[in-house]
Amino acid sequence: MWYLSKFALVGALTFFMFQNLPAGTQKAASQEPKETASTSSTVGPTDAVITVRGLCDGSAQTSMNDNSCRKVITREQFETLVAALNPEGQVVPPLARQNLAKNFADFVAVEAVAKKAGIEDSREFRELMNWARLRTVTDLYRRSLQEKYRNPSPEEITAYYKQHYSEFERVSLARILVTRESASATDKDSFDKKALEAAKAARARAAKGEDPAQIQKDAYAGLGLSVPPSADLGKRRRADLISSEAAEVFSLPEGGITPVQTEAISYVIYKVLSKDAMTEEEAKPEITREIYQQKFKAAMKSVLGAAPAEFNKEYFGATMRAKSQ
Numbered sequence: 464m465w466y467l468s469k470f471a472l473v474g475a476l477t478f479f480m481f482q483n484l485p486a487g488t489q490k491a492a493s494q495e496p497k498e499t500a501s502t503s504s505t506v507g508p509t510d511a512v513i514t515v516r517g518l519c520d521g522s523a524q525t526s527m528n529d530n531s532c533r534k535v536i537t538r539e540q541f542e543t544l545v546a547a548l549n550p551e552g553q554v555v556p557p558l559a560r561q562n563l564a565k566n567f568a569d570f571v572a573v574e575a576v577a578k579k580a581g582i583e584d585s586r587e588f589r590e591l592m593n594w595a596r597l598r599t600v601t602d603l604y605r606r607s608l609q610e611k612y613r614n615p616s617p618e619e620i621t622a623y624y625k626q627h628y629s630e631f632e633r634v635s636l637a638r639i640l641v642t643r644e645s646a647s648a649t650d651k652d653s654f655d656k657k658a659l660e661a662a663k664a665a666r667a668r669a670a671k672g673e674d675p676a677q678i679q680k681d682a683y684a685g686l687g688l689s690v691p692p693s694a695d696l697g698k699r700r701r702a703d704l705i706s707s708e709a710a711e712v713f714s715l716p717e718g719g720i721t722p723v724q725t726e727a728i729s730y731v732i733y734k735v736l737s738k739d740a741m742t743e744e745e746a747k748p749e750i751t752r753e754i755y756q757q758k759f760k761a762a763m764k765s766v767l768g769a770a771p772a773e774f775n776k777e778y779f780g781a782t783m784r785a786k787s788q
Contacts, residue, residue, distance in 0.1 A: 508539040515568050518575040534571050541567075550606055605763070612758040615751055623750045624743045629701070631741040634712060636696040637675035639665045639732040641682050654686075661685055662723045662730035669720050675734055698739075708733070 506512065519532030545555055545563065582588055615623075624631070641662040648654035661682045668678045676694040683691040701709040708731070711721050715735045724731040743750075774783045 506538050509537050511535045512538045512541050513564055513568055515571045518571070520579075536567070608759055608762050609755075612755045612762075615754040615758075619754055620747055620750050621743060623754055624746055627750075628740065629713075631700070631746050632713065632738070633698045633700050633740060634738050635698050635736040636712070637694050637734040637736055638696050639669060639675050639679045639682070639694060639734075640692055641665060641679075641686070641730045642688065642728060643730060644728050645686065645688060647687070657686060658730060659723070662732065666720065666723050666732045669732055669734055675732075 513536040514533055516533045518534060541564070544567070545560065546552075548563070549555060577583065639662075641658050643655050643658045644651070645654050665678045665682045669675055679691045679694050683689065699712075701713060703709075704712060705726070708721070708724050711724070712733050712735060715721065717735055717737055719735045721731075721733045724733070771785060773785055776783055
């Protein structure tokens with residue numbers, strides 16, 4: 464949903480940090496751990512890191528020498544900006560910082576001229592600033608919710624694990640798969656019937672305890688096919704299987720075999736080799752994400768649901784729905 468997308472405004476601004484970096488630098492930066500330390504211990508928080516001069520009217524020389532005609536950005540101010548544009552907290556490489564600093568200085572220079580040109584008095588400026596304010600406030604609020612719900616309590620994790628225990632159950636499966644299609648078959652219906660008979664025979668052999676891999680190999684050979692897929696599926700959870708097949712598979716005891724399952728292009732027989740479940744510790748990362756997403760979605764739904772909007776269908780079109788729907 465829209466409120467789980469990346470922050471578009473922050474992403475657009477972050478572009479200025481990473482544009483013109485050498486190939487591979489951006490990827491390497493994204494893979495580095497979160498930034499936790501200063502890039503330089505010799506520059507103090509209140510020391511200037513960007514100074515833009517010549518921002519006043521008058522002669523260029525006077526403007527350059529007049530300290531009142533300059534804008535100074537301290538290290539603390541600059542790093543606050545970097546942090547705001549970098550919500551994921553990734554390490555920002557030196558070249559990216561330089562790009563941001565250069566763009567910032569350019570923007571300050573243009574701002575001085577734009578003011579004199581009356582840009583800030585234009586309707587376009589007011590509307591764009593209002594849109595930017597709304598989007599930024601929204602993004603920051605969403606970010607605050609993400610931080611609030613990012614780490615559920617141990618009690619919440621345990622409760623979720625117990626309540627959704629069946630979702631963490633696993634089965635080790637062997638699968639006998641008999642394809643219903645063959646590129647070399649001239650009569651597709653006839654081949655499908657042969658495949659079904661082969662699947663039924665395979666199921667009967669599996670019920671007698673024969674090796675699923677060998678059964679599948681023989682079924683393929685009998686149909687004139689080669690290179691069957693692996694019969695070993697490893698451990699699977701309910702979500703890894705078609706819902707109807709999952710119900711059948713997980714109802715079986717160890718050693719149990721399903722009836723022949725009909726899929727779009729295959730006939731399938733499953734054999735349950737063993738059963739277990741993920742421990743709470745193994746499931747913890749997944750549970751943490753799920754609880755976080757549920758709380759985040761609920762919080763945003765509450766906010767949006769409390770402020771329903773109506774749209775003029777004559778203007779936007781008959782397909783435009785009210786926001787609350």
